[in-house]
Amino acid sequence: xxxxxxxxxxxxxxxxxxxxxxxxxxxxxxxxxxxxxxxxxxxxxxxxxxxxxxxxxxxxxxxxxxxxxxxxxxxxxxxxxxxxxxxxxxxxxxxxxxxxxxxxxxxxxxxxxxxxxxxxxxxxxxxxxxxxxxxxxxxxxxxxxxxxxxxxxxxxxxxxxxxxxxxxxxxxxxxxxxxxxxxxxxxxxxxxxxxxxxxxxxxxxxxxxxxxxxxxxxxx
Amino acid sequence: xxxxxxxxxxxxxxxxxxxxxxxxxxxxxxxxxxxxxxxxxxxxxxxxxxxxxxxxxxxxxxxxxxxxxxxxxxxxxxxxxxxxxxxxxxxxxxxxxxxxxxxxxxxxxxxxxxxxxxxxxxxxxxxxxxxxxxxxxxxxxxxxxxxxxxxxxxxxxxxxxxxxxxxxxxxxxxxxxxxxxxxxxxxxxxxxxxxxxxxxxxxxxxxxxxxxxxxxxxxx
Numbered sequence: 206x207x208x209x210x211x212x213x214x215x216x217x218x219x220x221x222x223x224x225x226x227x228x229x230x231x232x233x234x235x236x237x238x239x240x241x242x243x244x245x246x247x248x249x250x251x252x253x254x255x256x257x258x259x260x261x262x263x264x265x266x267x268x269x270x271x272x273x274x275x276x277x278x279x280x281x282x283x284x285x286x287x288x289x290x291x292x293x294x295x296x297x298x299x300x301x302x303x304x305x306x307x308x309x310x311x312x313x314x315x316x317x318x319x320x321x322x323x324x325x326x327x328x329x330x331x332x333x334x335x336x337x338x339x340x341x342x343x344x345x346x347x348x349x350x351x352x353x354x355x356x357x358x359x360x361x362x363x364x365x366x367x368x369x370x371x372x373x374x375x376x377x378x379x380x381x382x383x384x385x386x387x388x389x390x391x392x393x394x395x396x397x398x399x400x401x402x403x404x405x406x407x408x409x410x411x412x413x414x415x416x417x418x419x420x421x422x423x424x425x
Numbered sequence: 426x427x428x429x430x431x432x433x434x435x436x437x438x439x440x441x442x443x444x445x446x447x448x449x450x451x452x453x454x455x456x457x458x459x460x461x462x463x464x465x466x467x468x469x470x471x472x473x474x475x476x477x478x479x480x481x482x483x484x485x486x487x488x489x490x491x492x493x494x495x496x497x498x499x500x501x502x503x504x505x506x507x508x509x510x511x512x513x514x515x516x517x518x519x520x521x522x523x524x525x526x527x528x529x530x531x532x533x534x535x536x537x538x539x540x541x542x543x544x545x546x547x548x549x550x551x552x553x554x555x556x557x558x559x560x561x562x563x564x565x566x567x568x569x570x571x572x573x574x575x576x577x578x579x580x581x582x583x584x585x586x587x588x589x590x591x592x593x594x595x596x597x598x599x600x601x602x603x604x605x606x607x608x609x610x611x612x613x614x615x616x617x618x619x620x621x622x623x624x625x626x627x628x629x630x631x632x633x634x635x636x637x638x639x640x641x642x643x644x645x
Contacts, residue, residue, distance in 0.1 A: 268488075304539035305532055305576045312528040319524035339577050348572035355565040356525045 207324025208233030209364055210314045212307075213263070215252030217389045217409060218329035218367060221375050223259055224384035225366060226327055233323045236314050237265045240303065244395040251390035258385045266313065307340040308349060315353050315361055325353060325362030333372045333408065343368055372408060373415035380418045387421040398423045427544025428453030429584055430534045432527075433483070435472030437609045437629060438549035438587060441595050443479055444604035445586060446547055453543045456534050457485045460523065464615040471610035478605045486533065527560040528569060535573050535581055545573060545582030553592045553628065563588055592628060593635035600638045607641040618643045 211226055213219045213235035226232035237252045239245050249265060256263035307330065314326040330341040339345065350363035367375055379386045391409040392399040399406050401424030413420035431446055433439045433455035446452035457472045459465050469485060476483035527550065534546040550561040559565065570583035587595055599606045611629040612619040619626050621644030633640035 303536075305536035308532040308572060308576055309529075309536055312525055312532045316523075316525035316529055339575065342575060345572060345575040348568065348575055352528060352565060352568035352572050355559065355562060355568055356528055357559050 206231065207322070209325050209327045209362070210318045210321075210323055211235045211327045212310045212314050212329070213237050213252055213256070215248045215250070215255060215390050216405075217379070217386060217391060217412065218331055218372070218375055220255050220386060220389045221379035221382065221384045222327060222329035222367070223255070223261060224379065224382040227259060227261070228382055231327070231364075232261060233321070234317065235261050235263045236310075236317060237263065238310055238313075239265060239267045240306070240309075241268070242303075244390070244393055247390045247392065247395055251388055255385055255388045258388060264317070305340060307338075307346075311349055311353070311363065312356075315356055318361060319357045319359065322359075324360070325364065327364040327366070329367055329375075330365055331367040331372055331375055332369055371415075372412035376412045376416035376418050380416070386418075391422075396425065398425050400425050426451065427542070429545050429547045429582070430538045430541075430543055431455045431547045432530045432534050432549070433457050433472055433476070435468045435470075435475060435610050436625075437599070437606060437611060437632070438551055438592070438595055440475050440606060440609045441599035441602065441604045442547060442549035442587070443475070443481060444599065444602040447479060447481070448602055451547070451584075452481060453541070454537065455481050455483045456530075456537060457483065458530055458533075459485060459487045460526070461488070462523075464610070464613055467610045467612065467615055471608055475605055475608045478608060484537070525560060527558075527566075531569055531573070531583065532576075535576055538581060539577045539579065542579075544580070545584065547584040547586070549587050549595075550585055551587040551592055551595055552589055591635075592632035596632045596636035596638045600636070606638075611642075616645065618645050620645050 209226065209231050210233055211219065211222055213223060214237060223232060223235055235256055237249055239249055242248065252265070253263065307328070311326055311328065318325055328346070330346060346363065346365055346368065353361045353363045376386065391405040393403045393405055394400045399409070399422050401410070406424065409422065410420060410424070429446060429451050430453055431439065431442055433443060434457060443452060443455055455476055457469055459469055462468065472485070473483065527548070531546055531548065538545055548566070550566060566583065566585055566588065573581045573583045596606065611625040613623045613625055614620045619629070619642050621630070626644065629642065630640060630644070
């Protein structure tokens with residue numbers, strides 16, 4: 206099987222994805238996006254450190270302008286909105302949806318895959334994302350996979366190994382694979398340490414707890 | 426029906442698309458991409474003049490770096506390759522394929538549509554493109570349409586009115602709608618006037634001839 210381009214944010218899910226692909230001998234390149242997200246420095250800094258630790262080729266695409274044109278109502282991209290507090294699955298977290306983010310990242314990663322002779326793209330979307338993000342739903346990702354398969358005369362695959370599992374299982378897999386989870390960044394606020402109260406921080410804590418894995422994160 | 430975001434290159438097909446959408450009252454915004462194509466200045470200059478003539482809101486996204494990361498073997502993006510001469514449908518024109526260009530443009534246009542409360546995206550891909558460009562095939566665009574429809578909690582449509590017609594019919598429609606076809610740019614070489622010999626120039630000439638519409642293009 207040909208190697209794949211991994212969409213890589215520097216967060217928990219995509220970091221465990223890298224370790225998973227490495228173990229399978231499938232990792233060709235990790236691609237990160239700066240789309241003007243508030244926590245870009247934290248997230249991309251984490252991504253760079255993780256890629257270095259794992260000795261993985263890493264490409265960062267700087268698209269800060271993209272955030273401007275697709276900002277809409279997303280609190281992730283607009284300074285005038287507060288990041289919602291509370292549980293990740295709450296209705297309020299819908300304010301952090303970035304319009305069509307996954308399809309944009311997948312289509313660019315596929316272009317890179319085709320150009321470099323790789324066999325497609327891998328993404329770490331998981332079952333816990335579905336409730337909030339329309340572009341993490343299995344039916345959406347399946348439709349993207351069908352499009353990718355026809356995007357070129359070579360077959361391009363969309364691998365999504367965590368699609369049907371929850372985040373605590375990803376943490377368990379990460380622990381088994383010795384993924385550098387302590388280097389990952391989840392918080393949507395752009396502070397020095399994880400805030401511990403935004404939706405993604407709450408979800409992160411919960412995943413380590415439910416997964417029975419030590420959480421080395423420093424929370425405020 | 427909600428208005429749409431049109432993917433707009435400044436070429437014949439997408440210019441007639443704008444006139445078609447305007448006539449239907451469906452044009453929300455025209456979006457052009459600078460992805461580092463050799464003929465960017467010509468193409469985007471034409472796009473700006475056409476948008477002004479039609480008094481259409483026009484957004485140009487500057488992604489010159491994108492061409493670098495997805496350049497691969499495409500003669501459209503690499504100075505070290507010659508633009509192939511001859512007929513547009515020739516095997517040699519495959520050298521001008523830009524990996525996954527349509528899906529990248531569609532997914533970004535959809536993000537913009539969602540962010541601005543529009544109802545989706547329109548693209549001018551037509552039957553003559555199918556032989557050369559994998560990402561102009563109807564089955565690919567249909568798969569993209571299925572993905573777009575699930576990309577958000579609002580319905581996002583992918584309109585492709587020229588999918589099953591040939592370029593000479595697009596020229597006829599353009600003539601009927603009084604589309605400013607004389608302002609459009611097709612040539613893949615970046616010279617002052619159309620070269621008249623590259624694949625897209627040959628295709629352009631042929632479309633006016635077969636369509637029985639006067640060709641006001643200046644060829645070298």
